[in-house]
Amino acid sequence: MRFARRDFLAAAASGLIAARLHAADGATRDTALVAPDGREIALRAAPPRQPSAGRAAIVLSHGANGTFDGLGPLVTALSHDRWVFAPLHVDSEDHALHGAVPPAEVWRTRLEDMRLTLDHAVARLGDGGPIVAAGHSYGALVAQALGGATVMGQGARDARVGAVVAISPPGPIPGFIGAEDWAKIAVPMLLTTGTADVLPMIAPTWQAHLASFEATRIARSAAWVGRDVDHYFGRMIQRLRREAPDQASQFEAAMHIVNRYIGAIAEGNGADARWLADAGPTRDFPNETHCFDWRD
Numbered sequence: 001m002r003f004a005r006r007d008f009l010a011a012a013a014s015g016l017i018a019a020r021l022h023a024a025d026g027a028t029r030d031t032a033l034v035a036p037d038g039r040e041i042a043l044r045a046a047p048p049r050q051p052s053a054g055r056a057a058i059v060l061s062h063g064a065n066g067t068f069d070g071l072g073p074l075v076t077a078l079s080h081d082r083w084v085f086a087p088l089h090v091d092s093e094d095h096a097l098h099g100a101v102p103p104a105e106v107w108r109t110r111l112e113d114m115r116l117t118l119d120h121a122v123a124r125l126g127d128g129g130p131i132v133a134a135g136h137s138y139g140a141l142v143a144q145a146l147g148g149a150t151v152m153g154q155g156a157r158d159a160r161v162g163a164v165v166a167i168s169p170p171g172p173i174p175g176f177i178g179a180e181d182w183a184k185i186a187v188p189m190l191l192t193t194g195t196a197d198v199l200p201m202i203a204p205t206w207q208a209h210l211a212s213f214e215a216t217r218i219a220r221s222a223a224w225v226g227r228d229v230d231h232y233f234g235r236m237i238q239r240l241r242r243e244a245p246d247q248a249s250q251f252e253a254a255m256h257i258v259n260r261y262i263g264a265i266a267e268g269n270g271a272d273a274r275w276l277a278d279a280g281p282t283r284d285f286p287n288e289t290h291c292f293d294w295r296d
Contacts, residue, residue: 027047028044028045028046028075029044029045029046029047030042030043030044030045030068031043031045033087033113033116033117033119033120035109035112035113035116039109041087041088041112041113041116041117042068042087042088042095043085043086043087043088043117043120044068044071044075044085044086044087044088045083045084045085045086045120045124046075046076046078046079046083046084046086047079047083048079048080048081048082048083049079049080049081050080050081051081052081054129054267055081055082055083055129055267056082056129056130056131056132056162056163056262056266056267057082057083057084057085057121057122057124057125057129057130057131057132058078058079058082058083058084058085058131058132058133058134058165058262059085059086059114059117059118059121059131059132059133059134059143059146059161060074060075060078060084060085060086060134060135060139061086061087061089061110061113061114061133061134061135061136061138061139061140061142061143062086062088062089062092062135062136062138062139062238063135063136063137063138063139063140063168063237063238064091064137064138065091065092065093065098065238066089066092066093066136066137066139066238067088067092067093067094067238068086068088068094069094069240070237070238070239070240071086071136071237071238072240073236073237073240073251074136074167074236074237074255077251077252077255077258077259078134078255078258078259080259082262083121083124083125085117085120085121085124086117087113087114087116087117088113089106089109089110089113089139090105090106090109090110091106091110091138104152107151107152110138110139110142111142111145111146111156114133114142114143114146114158115158118131118146118158118160118161122160130162130163130266130267131160131161131162131266132161132162132163132164132165132262132266133146133147133158133161133163133164133165134164134165134166134167134258135165135166135167135169136167136168136237136238137167137168137169137170137202137231138170140165140166140167140168140169140170140191141166141169141170141177143161143164143165143166144164144166144169144182144185144189144212145157146158146161146164147161147163147164147185147186147187147189148184148185148186148187149177149181149182149184149185149212150177150181150184151176151177151181152175152176152177155184157186161187162187162265162266163187163188163189163190163261163262163265163266164185164187164188164189164190165189165190165192165258165261165262166189166190166191166192166212167191167192167237167254167258168192168193168194168197168203168209168231169191169209169212170202170203170208170209171202171203171204171205171208171209171211172208172211173202179211179214179215180215181215182211182212182215182216183215183216183217185212185215185216185218186218187218188218188219188220188221188222188265189212189213189216189218189221189222190221190222190223190224190257190258190261190265191209191210191212191213191221191222191223191224192223192224192225192226192254192257192258193206193209193210193223193224193225193226193229194206194225194226194227194228194229194230194231194233194247194250194290195225195226195227195228195229195290196228196229196230197209197229197230197231198230198231199231206225210223210225213293217295218295219295219296220264220265220273220294220295220296221295222261222276222292222293222294222295223292223293224254224257224281224289224291224292225289225290225291225292226247226250226253226254226288226289226290227250227287227288227289227290228245228247228250229247229250229254230244230247232244233247233248233250233251233254234246234247234248234250234251235247236248236251237251249287249288250288252288253281253285253288253289254288256285257276257281257285257292260272260275260276260280261276264276276294277294277296279292279294
């Protein structure tokens with residue numbers, strides 16, 4: 001799965017990219033992208049700790065109120081041998097505009113942030129390469145929209161996105177997102193949730209998180225449900241200092257599955273695809289996995 005190369009100089013000349021990252025030591029790098037209206041978008045990028053040719057780049061959207069620090073364990077898990085690019089959205093608790101932007105405008109700016117991050121990621125790949133849109137919670141919905149889902153009746157599909165990883169996406173929200181919207185997802189998607197993943201406003205039961213997986217009919221989509229996993233994997237995503245049962249082993253299992261899914265779908269790794277199709281997640285992580293569904 002390959003996508004056309006976007007020339008870096010052309011993107012920079014358009015004013016969409018403020019800086020290009022050069023990182024070889026595995027440390028994250030912060031820079032800024034500039035929106036057409038001049039709004040500055042903070043961007044955190046993590047280079048692969050073990051670079052390898054042909055790997056995907058991941059554009060990652062945090063959940064509502066999320067922060068860079070709260071994404072730390074997730075970025076580390078995803079950047080073993082892939083670039084990860086994560087913008088800071090205006091609804092972040094660390095953003096100067098937190099609480100000042102109306103919800104509908106937050107959605108628009110989130111999409112704009114991710115499109116500019118995609119420009120940056122494609123430029124960083126240089127020779128072209130697979131792109132995965134990923135996100136947690138509200139950010140998972142953003143990733144699904146880039147993959148083709150409609151939100152509030154509007155489409156936001158970006159053809160550069162070849163796969164989606166949706167970590168605890170919301171369930172149906174009347175007037176905002178529903179089954180008919182998720183049915184428009186045009187690329188394979190991995191969805192993760194857990195049997196303790198209940199947030200009344202977006203998922204009154206943990207099963208509600210599976211609605212988008214049930215709605216899409218795209219082949220090689222998959223859903224993993226973690227045993228006793230809540231919305232934040234305990235203290236592994238965003239709420240790093242909350243009181244919660246330790247879910248580190250479930251998080252490790254989920255990230256192993258996410259990385260193998262990206263290998264199978266975005267990078268064409270046959271061994272990863274066979275492992276997923278043969279119910280590897282259930283077999284190799286029986287204590288952490290409640291169920292796993294792979295759609296041929």
